[in-house]
Amino acid sequence: MKVFQQGTVGGIEVKNRVFRSATYESMADEGGRVSPAMTEMYTGLAKGEVGLIITGYLCFASSDNPSARTVSMGSDADLSALRALTDAVHGNGGRVVAQLAHVGSQLHGAPSGEVFAPSAVVDPVSGILPTPFSAGQIETLVAEFGEAALRAKRAGFDGVQLHAAHGYLLSRFLSPVYNRRTDAYGGSPEKNARILSDILREIKGVCGPAYPVWVKLNCDDFETRGEGLTFGGMLVAAKALDAGGIDAIELSGGTFAGAWTPCRPMKHESYHLEAGKALAAEVSAPVISVGGFRRIEAIEAALAGEGIEAVSLCRPLIREPGLVKRWRQGDRSKAACVACNGCFNPKGVRCFFDLKGEEREAQKQVMAAMKGKA
Numbered sequence: 001m002k003v004f005q006q007g008t009v010g011g012i013e014v015k016n017r018v019f020r021s022a023t024y025e026s027m028a029d030e031g032g033r034v035s036p037a038m039t040e041m042y043t044g045l046a047k048g049e050v051g052l053i054i055t056g057y058l059c060f061a062s063s064d065n066p067s068a069r070t071v072s073m074g075s076d077a078d079l080s081a082l083r084a085l086t087d088a089v090h091g092n093g094g095r096v097v098a099q100l101a102h103v104g105s106q107l108h109g110a111p112s113g114e115v116f117a118p119s120a121v122v123d124p125v126s127g128i129l130p131t132p133f134s135a136g137q138i139e140t141l142v143a144e145f146g147e148a149a150l151r152a153k154r155a156g157f158d159g160v161q162l163h164a165a166h167g168y169l170l171s172r173f174l175s176p177v178y179n180r181r182t183d184a185y186g187g188s189p190e191k192n193a194r195i196l197s198d199i200l201r202e203i204k205g206v207c208g209p210a211y212p213v214w215v216k217l218n219c220d221d222f223e224t225r226g227e228g229l230t231f232g233g234m235l236v237a238a239k240a241l242d243a244g245g246i247d248a249i250e251l252s253g254g255t256f257a258g259a260w261t262p263c264r265p266m267k268h269e270s271y272h273l274e275a276g277k278a279l280a281a282e283v284s285a286p287v288i289s290v291g292g293f294r295r296i297e298a299i300e301a302a303l304a305g306e307g308i309e310a311v312s313l314c315r316p317l318i319r320e321p322g323l324v325k326r327w328r329q330g331d332r333s334k335a336a337c338v339a340c341n342g343c344f345n346p347k348g349v350r351c352f353f354d355l356k357g358e359e360r361e362a363q364k365q366v367m368a369a370m371k372g373k374a
C-alpha cells in the first residue's frame with residue numbers, strides 16, 4: 001500500500017507518504033529562537049511516525065515584519081536551537097524541512113518597521129498600504145533566501161520549502177491583483193514567477209544542487225478583488241520552477257482575505273486534490289496534495305495511480321500527533337480533528353479541545369474574532 005511505502009520524495013528518503021504540512025507555531029522564545037516546547041512538539045510528531053515534517057514558517061529577511069513569536073533564520077546565532085530541533089526529529093526516525101517565508105503585508109499584528117510588498121496595494125487583512133520593493137531590495141531578498149537556506153542546511157534540515165502560498169509575500173508576487181509591477185518582476189505570469197526562479201537558483205547555487213528545495217503554491221487564490229492567481233498562472237510558475245530543478249511542489253489554495261482560506265471547514269474533504277492531479281500531469285517534480293485529508297481511505301485513493309506522491313496534513317496532526325502511527329498499527333478510524341480552526345492560538349498552536357478553563361474561554365474569543373478569516 002503506497003501510504004506506508006518507503007522511498008524518496010523530493011530528494012528526501014521518507015518512511016511513508018503522510019507528511020505534516022507547515023504549521024505556524026507561535027512558540028518561539030524571545031529573540032526568535034526555537035523554544036523547548038517547540039522541540040517537544042516536533043519530537044511528538046516524529047514519534048508519531050509522520051513521514052516528513054515541514055516546519056511552520058520561519059522568517060529571516062531584513063525587509064520583513066514577522067510577529068514576535070516567529071522563529072528567526074536571520075542569523076547564525078539562532079542555529080543551536082534549530083539544531084536541537086532537527087536532532088530531536090532525526091533521533092526519532094523523522095525527516096524535517098524548514099519552511100522559509102516572508103510575511104509581506106498580510107500581517108496579523110502591528111508591524112515593527114516599514115512594510116514591503118510587490119506593489120502599493122492595500123492589504124485587506126492588515127489594512128496596510130505597503131511600499132513596493134525596489135529592484136535592489138529584490139536582489140537583497142533573493143540573497144537572504146540563499147543565506148537562510150544555507151543556515152537551514154547547517155542546522156541539519158533535510159531541505160527547505162519556499163512558502164509561496166496563502167497570501168504571504170511570494171504568493172502576492174504571483175497574483176495580478178497584488179503585483180502591478182511593470183519591470184522584470186511583474187506584468188505577465190512569467191514575470192510574476194521570476195522571483196521564485198531567482199530564489200531557487202540562488203539556493204541551489206549556495207547550498208549545492210543536491211540540497212532539496214521544495215515550494216508550496218496556491219492552485220488558486222480564490223480572490224474576490226479581481227482576477228487573482230488562478231490555475232493557469234500557478235502552472236506557469238510551477239513549470240518555470242520545474243525547469244529550474246525544484247524538488248517537490250506542495251499544492252494548496254486560498255488566502256486570508258479570499259473566498260476560501262487554506263483551512264476550510266469539515267464538510268470539505270481533499271479539497272485541492274483534483275488541482276494537484278492536474279498539476280502532476282504537467283510537471284516532473286513530485287506533487288504533494290494538502291487540504292482536508294481526514295480519512296486514510298481518502299489518502300489511499302489520492303495516492304492510487306500516477307500523480308500524487310504524498311499528502312500532507314496540518315490540523316489533524318495538531319489534535320493527534322500520533323495519527324499516522326495509529327493508522328499504521330491498524331486503527332483506521334478517521335482523524336479526530338473537526339476542522340474548527342481553534343488551533344490558531346496566539347499563545348502557541350494547540351488543539352482547542354486540549355484547552356481547559358480560562359485558556360479555553362480566551363481562545364473562544366480569539367475564534368469569534370477570527371470567524372470567517374481562517
Ligand SMILES: Cc1cc2nc3c(=O)[nH]c(=O)nc-3n(C[C@H](O)[C@H](O)[C@H](O)COP(=O)(O)O)c2cc1C
Pocket residue numbers: 021022023024025055056057099163165166216252262263264290291292293312313314315316341343344345349
Ligand atoms: C494553526 C495553523 C498554522 C498554519 N501555519 C502555516 C504555515 O506556517 N505555513 C503554511 O504554508 N501553511 C500553514 N497553515 C496551513 C496548513 O499547512 C494547511 O495548508 C491547511 O491547514 C490545510 O490542511 P489541513 O486541512 O490538513 O489542516 C497553517 C494552518 C493552521 C491551522
